[in-house]
Amino acid sequence: MHLVYDQVVCVTGAGGFIASWLVKLLLEKGYTVRGTVRNPDDPKNDHLKELEGAKERLVLYKADLLDYKSLCEAINGCDGVFHTASPVSEEEHMVEPAVTGSKNVIVAAAEAKVRRLVFTSSIGAVYMDPNRCPDQLIDETYWSDLDFCKNTKNWYCYGKVLAERLAWEESKLRGLDMVSISPVLVIGPLLQPTINASTGHILKYLTGAVKTYTNSVQAYVDVRDVAAAHVLLFETPAATGRHICSESSLHRGQVVETLAKYFPEYPVPTKCADEIKPRSRPLLFSNQKLKDMGLDFLPVRQCLYETVKSLQEKGHLPVSNKFFIGCSQAI
Numbered sequence: 382m383h384l385v386y387d388q389v390v391c392v393t394g395a396g397g398f399i400a401s402w403l404v405k406l407l408l409e410k411g412y413t414v415r416g417t418v419r420n421p422d423d424p425k426n427d428h429l430k431e432l433e434g435a436k437e438r439l440v441l442y443k444a445d446l447l448d449y450k451s452l453c454e455a456i457n458g459c460d461g462v463f464h465t466a467s468p469v470s471e472e473e474h475m476v477e478p479a480v481t482g483s484k485n486v487i488v489a490a491a492e493a494k495v496r497r498l499v500f501t502s503s504i505g506a507v508y509m510d511p512n513r514c515p516d517q518l519i520d521e522t523y524w525s526d527l528d529f530c531k532n533t534k535n536w537y538c539y540g541k542v543l544a545e546r547l548a549w550e551e552s553k554l555r556g557l558d559m560v561s562i563s564p565v566l567v568i569g570p571l572l573q574p575t576i577n578a579s580t581g582h583i584l585k586y587l588t589g590a591v592k593t594y595t596n597s598v599q600a601y602v603d604v605r606d607v608a609a610a611h612v613l614l615f616e617t618p619a620a621t622g623r624h625i626c627s628e629s630s631l632h633r634g635q636v637v638e639t640l641a642k643y644f645p646e647y648p649v650p651t652k653c654a655d656e657i658k659p660r661s662r663p664l665l666f667s668n669q670k671l672k673d674m675g676l677d678f679l680p681v682r683q684c685l686y687e688t689v690k691s692l693q694e695k696g697h698l699p700v701s702n703k704f705f706i707g708c709s710q711a712i
């Protein structure tokens with residue numbers, strides 16, 4: 382691995398699922414990292430302090446996306462910025478911090494004259510369009526339909542479209558070199574002690590919280606590939622524009638079958654909630670841009686397996702068979 386000891390980079394929302402792996406990788410590569418967190422003393426961020434190289438080269442900055450000054454303190458003097466922080470929720474109130482926060486980070490990065498900013502968007506900003514042909518290969522030219530997101534109260538996608546569009550406009554206006562990454566649903570091992578939205582999506586199939594699965598498809602990618610893609614985008618001067626980060630898509634039926642095969646001890650649902658309709662067809666996302674840059678994606682079924690092993694190791698899932706015999710009887 383090529384070590385980079387003279388570079389200082391800022392990662393916003395450093396304690397999050399994706400950002401924690403990004404910070405880990407950056408430290409391993411020799412970068413000095415400034416991680417922004419809302420509360421450096423919160424034990425949920427302690428895992429960052431335990432990372433290899435953290436004592437020497439990681440500083441946590443207290444910063445909120447809506448507090449421009451706090452962001453400037455973390456970003457001034459940096460060579461690069463990875464803007465991953467965003468509220469991840471389906472509530473309407475996530476839109477304001479996602480959008481205003483992104484503008485604040487872009488302006489702070491432009492003022493600080495950083496070499497490049499890597500913007501973490503989402504596939505939610507790409508594919509939500511009722512007029513899209515179902516079997517079409519979706520690439521980086523696609524944008525989610527804002528009105529559709531709003532009318533269907535898909536506030537997460539709505540906020541991510543607005544935030545990414547604004548980020549492109551502001552970066553162009555201010556001469557900031559920006560590239561973006563649009564991951565699909567991110568799974569894989571957790572570094573942080575808490576559950577985030579996307580790992581919660583897998584956990585719910587293992588705890589008995591859901592009794593059926595929906596007739597729908599979802600594309601997945603491993604968190605370590607997402608972190609690697611962020612670094613690759615920063616380190617490749619020729620990279621431009623948006624980058625879909627996806628391994629492949631599975632029907633929910635395939636997800637539960639895989640989980641039940643590897644982990645038969647858990648009460649994984651076996652019934653589809655909507656069996657009458659024909660099975661939803663796979664979503665086809667192009668990951669060619671990142672592949673052409675040399676990124677190899679971990680197979681999705683391996684990611685599912687390692688997600689569950691990690692949920693067990695972190696204590697989110699009991700490993701004893703006895704628990705589940707008692708648990709399923711109680712349900």
Ligand SMILES: NC(=O)c1ccc[n+]([C@@H]2O[C@H](COP(=O)([O-])OP(=O)(O)OC[C@H]3O[C@@H](n4cnc5c(N)ncnc54)[C@H](OP(=O)(O)O)[C@@H]3O)[C@@H](O)[C@H]2O)c1
Binds near residue numbers: 400446469563567579
């Ligand atoms: N996970 C996925 O499947 C997925 C897929 C596509 C795109 N993404 C994008 O990837 C990024 C990271 O997602 P993740 O899954 O790693 O989420 P996560 O674990 O929930 O992390 C989100 C981070 O954002 C921070 N944050 C939220 N609101 C903030 C605010 N007002 N000020 C400062 N920080 C704030 C959180 O800080 P606190 O710890 O202080 O709350 C947290 O560190 C997000 O931009 C998300 O939209 C995620």
